[in-house]
Amino acid sequence: MRVPRRRRWAVAVPMAALALATVYPLVFTANVAMKSRRDYILDRFSPADSLRWDNIATAWTSVGLGRYFVNSVIVVASAVALLLLIGSMAGFALSHLRFRGSRALFLCFLAALFVPFQVVMVPLAQVMADTGLIDTYPGLVLAYVAQFLPFSIFLMTSYYSGIPREIVDAARVDGNTLYGVYRRIMLPIGRPALLSVGILNALFCWNDVLISLLMMPSAEHRTLMVGVTSLRGQYSDDIPTFAAGVLIAALPVLVIYLFFQRQIADGITAGATKG
Amino acid sequence: MLVGGAQPTAGRPGAERTGRTKTPWRAQGASAGTGSPRAFGAQRAERLAPYVLVAPAVLVVATLRLWPLLLGVNYSFTGDGARDGTSVGLDNYAELVDDPLFRTALGNVGLLVLLLPVAVAIPGMLATFLFLRVPGHRLFRSVYFFPAVLSPVIVGAIFNLLLAYDGPLNSLLEKAGIGAVDWLGDPDVTMFTVVGVHIWATFGMALVVFLAGFSTLDTTLLDAARVDGASLARVIRHVIVPGLSRTIQFVFVTTMIGMLTSMFGLLYVMTSGGPEGSTYLPEYYIWIQQGQLNRPALASAASTVLFLIMLVVGLVQIGLLRRAGREH
């Protein structure tokens, strides 16, 4: 099925415009980060007259983004590891094993997907404070796991539902216990889904401001995005420094995306097409 | 069928019939159970295995989602300020019902649900064109995902500038003779603006899913359609949509979740609920009552209402999709 040549171009032009529109904000941000505050206030859109790196340096040093960067890596990596482990275990059980309450349980996880974080925001902070987990890495990691687990379970269950029963049966006949099936069959076979669940969760956690801020009120434990937002005070109009911070925070994500582009696509879609 | 397919096999009557043996782990357990205590232990371990596998997930969700939720419900029956800590019955709920702002917020949830088909159709159309290899499709495919990696806070800040009354979009419109639109200042327009930006920021994800769906499409059908000289519209209706029903369902669910749970960041940065309160969503209402207005108990009541509504919306959606799935 091919569209006639002229029509194809008629579609391609608006699509190219859309492509520009998706890249422009990044270009804009990079441009602003190269401007002085004065130039920015006088004209936001004009190209920066030179490559100034002082905003980047200021953003990095003034609130100590380097430290927050490390915090983010620690927290995001731990949260993603836990999400993958817990999510794939539950996904395997919910898709291939039958046990009492499994159906209701799956519906519960699914329903949890539709609840915005703000609903539990305050009582969760309370629970964390009561258990002494507030302002600790484990506290934030657990908060992330709680927030994004339903989505991980959803994706993993979808993916595993597409794995034929026969594969599991065969492994059982070979003498594997269920844990063995999980470890030797489901984990390796689930790689594409695990990869995409991992990357998506990493993205969510990395970009999160609200949860992190509430769970880590003290400065030394902040994550990168919170650090970047704190570059703006109540009134601060030093947007170029903020833009520089934004750039610093977005860079690792972009690099990872460009690196894993193919896998992300395969993984996200795994649940949607198989099964 | 996605949602149906994702449900536990045990829940489907068909699963047992199609399975060639009995449920495998039970059969295995029986054959291993020759009576020795060790085998008995192994058998019990096997029987408990599913529970052990879901236990961490249940534990986390129960303690960090469900328990706080219940605390919040409990808290919503107490008062704020001078009445802090005392029981006030349903007063907070009564106040919510009376608050036009909260009603607007709920109305906007309805609007989001109505706009859902648009948010699904746009990436669907784009994916169709990419699949049909419009010139530059490779480039578009990588680039369209870009906004999905940016935080909503950043996306919102940038669109604030682009959509300002004296911003570049309006000057473009004025040059074209259409005239300026107050994208973020006209209460009849702003909610659509924010939803538009949300779609812009997330369509890349749905697009990727659609593209993968296309890759599983039966090409012989498409070729047949081409031989018949069918128009694009007919091909989409009769070949692509039925062939991609599972993918479309998946995108529906994920897009819905995105719209109902993660618009906060954009709203916060782009409109703060304004103008005239027209872009309030319940989660923003909760935020304002809790933080700015120092009414945590009222915020808890709003949270409870929102949770119940989302539960209903979610279950209805799941039910609808499952029925649709069965028909295919």
Added chain:
Amino acid sequence: MKRPALWSVVLVAGLLSGCGSAGSGSSSGTADGTLVVWDWKSGEETAASYIEQAKADFAAEHPDVTVEFVAQPFDQYYTLLGTAIQAGKGPDVMLFNGGGQIRDRADALLPLDDYVTGDRQRLAGWEAFTAKGKTYAAPVTLQGHPLYYNKALYEEAGLDPDSPATTWREFTDDCEAITEATDASCLALGNKEGFGIQFFLSGLGPGVLTPREYDAWIAGDRDWNSPRVRRLFELWKETGDAGLNNDGANSTALFNDAFALFQSGEAAHIVGLMSDVGHWKDFGEFLDPDDIGVMPAPRAEAGAEPVLPYDGGIGYAVAKWTKKPALAADLVRSLTSKDALQAFYADAGAVVSDTTVDVSDGGAALSAITSEIGAGKPALHVALSTETLDLLGRLSQQILSGSTGVDEALEQLADSDRKG
């Protein structure tokens, strides 16, 4: 064979206990010899020397106490504070905006009256941090709402920049001259967040209300049906209808888009601030400092006597739950010591609460402001509850767009004010 499940249990347990020490309560401020301060200022470059001075002042008396400043993002500040208050745990000292924000949370704060008696005379702006007769914070800055104007635009329009309008009539005439002769709008208005109306009320209200009615409003006796209050809201509508504001005022953010309009000469007047941003120093970076004029509110009604509206701007308070109230109060005193405030003025251009700080080098606009401080009065909007201000913001947008009339708005505001 249970290994995967075991791993996860071990991992979770490890996270819960083992690494728990990673974050042992640095913000709870319970550790001996540490005071934790929350604010949104200490991270700003222009506040660095102020914090430095305050720390030095405090260290001179308490050399063994560590003070940890935590700069929070302002956007989420009060939500963060709210959760801390609910949990009954948090910083020892925290920054507040004067007015509703601190009054609403007075229950969680320590009354400072006994600690700050020595500073009473030296500092101004205490009222904004007072609730039910008790003082809960010591003012650091003064925040007011002078009406700034751009003298260069006046000249361009053929007006005398040294004798700005004194009546509303003259003011609208000048506006007409300015919009005709220049590309600028008469007023820069940013009402996206609903802040524009607050500045308008406070900036222009003194030109409408009689001193008696003004004082009664501040004291809490507000008659929303009085003709003068109605007149004030009609002025708000008039300026919109007559096109005195910039286009798209309801989608222009006050911070900092409206200020940018004035800074770049695209608007001739603005009700600005005295401290922080949108103030004389900020404007002076972009306009010639000699071109920045400050005028009293034009008189719209006979019997009004325009004064400079100002209050305490920001101030540090002490949490009720602190284990070291006397020490925390001492830190608050250091944060309002003369040397610290002098540094804050010098670097940030803040009009500080200490009226003995020498500001003679600040230029004409600043001296025009400071000379009025003695006769000034609290700003009208600061007296309102946060809930009423929230409603005011939405109603003001509706009045501008025409979807609500002045009468209806006043009725709703009266209701809300009664409840608050």
